[in-house]
Amino acid sequence: MSEEYHCEALTAHHQRTNFSSGVAELDHYFRQQLWQDIRRRVTSCFVVTEIASSTVAGYYTLASAGLPTTELPADVTRRLPRYPILPAVRIGCLAVDAAFRGRGLGGLLLMDAAARADRAEQANCALLVDAKNDNAVSFYRHYGFTSFASQPRVLFLPQATVTRLLDSSRGPS
Numbered sequence: 001m002s003e004e005y006h007c008e009a010l011t012a013h014h015q016r017t018n019f020s021s022g023v024a025e026l027d028h029y030f031r032q033q034l035w036q037d038i039r040r041r042v043t044s045c046f047v048v049t050e051i052a053s054s055t056v057a058g059y060y061t062l063a064s065a066g067l068p069t070t071e072l073p074a075d076v077t078r079r080l081p082r083y084p085i086l087p088a089v090r091i092g093c094l095a096v097d098a099a100f101r102g103r104g105l106g107g108l109l110l111m112d113a114a115a116r117a118d119r120a121e122q123a124n125c126a127l128l129v130d131a132k133n134d135n136a137v138s139f140y141r142h143y144g145f146t147s148f149a150s151q152p153r154v155l156f157l158p159q160a161t162v163t164r165l166l167d168s169s170r171g172p173s
Contacts, residue, residue, distance in 0.1 A: 003051075004050060004051055004052070005048050005049065005050060005051060005057060005105070005108065006048065006049050006051055007046055007047070007048045007049075007108070007109070007112045008046065008047065008049070009044065009045070009046055009047075010034070010038070010045040010046065010047050010059065014047055014049070014056050015054075015055070015056060016030055016031050016034075016056065017031060018055075019031065019056055019059075019095075019097055020097060020098055020099075021058075021095035021096060021097055021098060022098045023095060023132055023133070025132060026093055026095040026132060027095070029093060030059055030093070030095065034061070037061075042063060043061045043062065043063045043092055044061065044062050044063070045059055045060070045061050045062075046059065046060055046061075046062070046109075046112060046113070046116070047059045048105055048108060048109055048112070050100070055097075056097065057096065057097050057099075057100040057103075057105055058094075058095060058096040058097060058100065058105045058106070058108075058109050059093070059094075059095060059109070060091055060093060060094040060095075060109045060110075060112075060113050061091065061092040061093045061094075062089055062090070062091060062092075062113060062116060062117070063089070063090050063092055064087070064088075064089065064090070064122070064124075065087075065088045065089065065090035065128050066085040066086070066087070066088065067085060067086045067087070067088040067125065067126050067128065067156065068084065068085055068148075069082075069083065069084060069085065069086060070084070070149070071148035071149050071150060071151070071154075071156075072148075072149070072156070073146070073149070076146075076158065080125065086125045086126070087122065087123050087124045087125060088124050088125060088126040088127065088128050088156070089113075089116075089117040089120060089124045089126075089127055089128070090127075090128040090129070090130070091110075091113050091127065091128065091129045091130070092130055093130075093132075094106065094109055094110065094113070094129070094136075096109070106139060107143075110140075110143060111165075111166070111169055113127070114127060114157075114162045114165060114166055115166055117159070117162060118159070118162055118163055118166055124159055125158065125159050126156045126157060126158050126159055126162075127145075127156065127157045127159065127162050128154065128155070128156050129145060129154070129155050129156075130153065130154055131153040131154070131155060132153070133153075136153075137152065137153060137155065140155045140157075141155070143157070143165065144157055144161055144165065145157045
């Protein structure tokens with residue numbers, strides 16, 4: 001994370017009511033529904049805040065998921081065990097407040113989510129995302145994600161690729 005921003009788990013002290021990414025579905029979820037899903041233990045949420053103002057500049061959610069092997073290209077399944085569903089980590093939402101656009105925070109949020117998935121103690125073979133629109137699909141494709149065969153807005157990135165992506169973003173050791 002950059003020196004201007006901090007990423008942490010969402011807590012009650014984070015101000016959510018003014019968050020506005022410009023995507024009504026993501027904004028409503030963050031403001032209205034998210035806490036219920038956290039309490040039900042179906043998702044976790046992480047926010048990036050501007051250190052100077054403590055303003056929530058962006059957020060993403062993570063949850064466990066199943067990766068149906070029927071949705072993957074043959075070149076990917078050839079290297080995987082022959083199970084119908086494999087373990088994965090899902091980014092359900094990822095949004096940046098409109099006031100903070102153009103500062104690279106989407107990429108920072110994605111890298112933080114990828115790092116958390118990479119550090120997870122439970123096994124997972126991919127990072128999944130639910131892209132809300134075509135702009136989001138383009139964003140994830142820029143990082144190497146591939147769409148499911150039958151659901152073009154559900155994309156995946158193999159965990160081995162996640163690890164390489166993280167290693168390259170950290171630079172030489």
